[in-house]
Amino acid sequence: AQSVAQxxxxxxxxxxxxxxxxxxxxxxxxxxxxxxxxxxxxxLQFLLKYITGDNLVKGSYGFExxxxxxxxxxxxxxxxxxxxxxxxxxxxxxxxxxxxxxxxGTGTKLQVIP
Amino acid sequence: xxxxxxxxxxxxIGTGKKITLECSQxxxxxxxxxxxxxxxxxxxxxxxxxGVNSTEKGDLSSESTVSRxxxxxxxxTLESARPSxxxxxxxxxxxxxxDNSPLHFGNGTRLTVT
Numbered sequence: 001a002q003s004v005a006q007x008x009x010x011x012x013x014x015x016x017x018x019x020x021x022x023x024x025x026x027x028x029x030x031x032x033x034x035x036x037x038x039x040x041x042x043x044l045q046f047l048l049k050y051i052t053g054d055n056l057v058k059g060s061y062g063f064e065x066x067x068x069x070x071x072x073x074x075x076x077x078x079x080x081x082x083x084x085x086x087x088x089x090x091x092x093x094x095x096x097x098x099x100x101x102x103x104x105g106t107g108t109k110l111q112v113i114p
Numbered sequence: 115x116x117x118x119x120x121x122x123x124x125x126x127i128g129t130g131k132k133i134t135l136e137c138s139q140x141x142x143x144x145x146x147x148x149x150x151x152x153x154x155x156x157x158x159x160x161x162x163x164x165g166v167n168s169t170e171k172g173d174l175s176s177e178s179t180v181s182r183x184x185x186x187x188x189x190x191t192l193e194s195a196r197p198s199x200x201x202x203x204x205x206x207x208x209x210x211x212x213d214n215s216p217l218h219f220g221n222g223t224r225l226t227v228t
Contacts, residue, residue, distance in 0.1 A: 032214040043118075043204050043219030044157075051214045088155055094214070102147075102217060107155040 002027040004093050006105035013081045014113050021076040021108045023091030031093050033074040034102075035065055038088040047089075050074060061085070081112045117141050120205050120220035127195055128228055135190045135223045137205035144209065146188040147217065150174060151202040163188060195227045 003026045013019045025031055032051055036044040048059025055067040065076045076089060091105040118139040127133055139146065148161040149172075159172030163182040177199070178192050188207075192199055204222045209215040 034216060036217075036219075041221070041224075043120075043206070043221045044217070045219070046216035049214065049216060090157070092217075102159075104157040107157075109155075 002031075002093055002095060002101070002103045004091050004103050004105035006089075006091055006108045008108050009106075010109040010111060012111045012113060015083055016080050019078050019081040019085070019110065019112070021089050021091075021110060023074045023076065023105060024072050025074060025091070025093045026072060027093055027095050029095045031095060033065070033067060034092040034094075035059065035063070035074075035076050036090045036092065036104075038090065038107075040087075044090060047076070081110075083112045083114050086110055086112045118205060118207055118218050118220040120203075120223050122223060123221065124224050124226075126226045126228060129194075129196055131195050133192050133195055133225070135203055135205075135225070137188045137190070137220060138186050139188075139205075139207045139218070139220075140186065141207060141209075141218065142185065143207035143218070144185070145207060145215075146182065147206040147208075148172070148178075148180060148188070148190050149204040149206065150176070151204055151222070153201075157204070161190065195225075197227045200225060200227050 005024045034049045035047040038044045050057045050067045058064045088107045090107050094102045121136045144165045146163045149157045158174035160176040161180040163169045202222050202224050205220045206217040208217050
C-alpha cells in the first residue's frame with residue numbers, strides 16, 4: 001500500500017522568508033511525486049512533479065521540490081514567500097508500472113504573513 | 115483556466131432527493147476521477163474511469179454511482195441524498211497511457227443536504 005504524510009496541518013511564514021512544506025511517502029516501487037495547490041473555493045492545481053532524474057524539480061510560481069530517496073521525502077520549497085502563496089498544499093504519490101492510483105496527503109495550509 | 119467543468123458549483127438539497135453532479139472535460143483525457151473532500155481538507159477517491167464504459171469504485175465507500183458513456187462526460191449520481199453526503203466533490207482527469215500525468219481538477223461542487 002502507498003501512503004503520503006504531511007506532518008504539518010499549518011505552516012506560517014513571514015512574507016519574503018523562505019518556505020518549506022514537508023512531505024514524506026511510502027511506496028513499493030519507484031514513486032512519481034506531485035505537489036498541488038488549492039485556493040479557496042477552487043479545485044487543485046498542479047504545481048510540479050518528480051518522475052526521475054534530477055532530484056531538484058522546479059515548478060510553477062517559483063516553487064521547487066527536492067526528492068530525497070533515502071529519507072523518502074519530497075519537500076516543497078520557495079526562496080521568498082508571497083502573501084498570494086497562502087493556500088492549501090497537497091503532496092501526492094503514484095507508482096510506476098501500475099494503473100494510476102494517486103494517493104494524496106492530508107494537506108498543509110500555508111499562511112504567509114505580511 | 116480549467117478545461118474541466120463541474121456544475122453546479124453549489125447545491126443545497128433536501129434529504130431523499132436524487133441529484134446528479136456534472137463533470138465534463140475538453141482535453142480528450144481517457145482517465146477521469148471523482149474525489150470527495152471533507153471539511154478537514156483530506157481527499158478521498160470515490161470513483162474512477164479509464165475510458166468509455168469503464169468505471170471502478172475508489173478507496174472510500176460511496177453510495178453514489180457514475181457512468182462514462184462519452185469520453186468527455188463523467189457524471190456522479192446520488193439516488194437518495196442524506197446529510198452525511200454533505201461535502202465538496204471534485205472531478206479530475208488525466209491522460210491515459212502513463213502513471214505520471216498530473217491530474218487536472220474542476221472547481222468542485224459543494225453539496226449541502228439538509
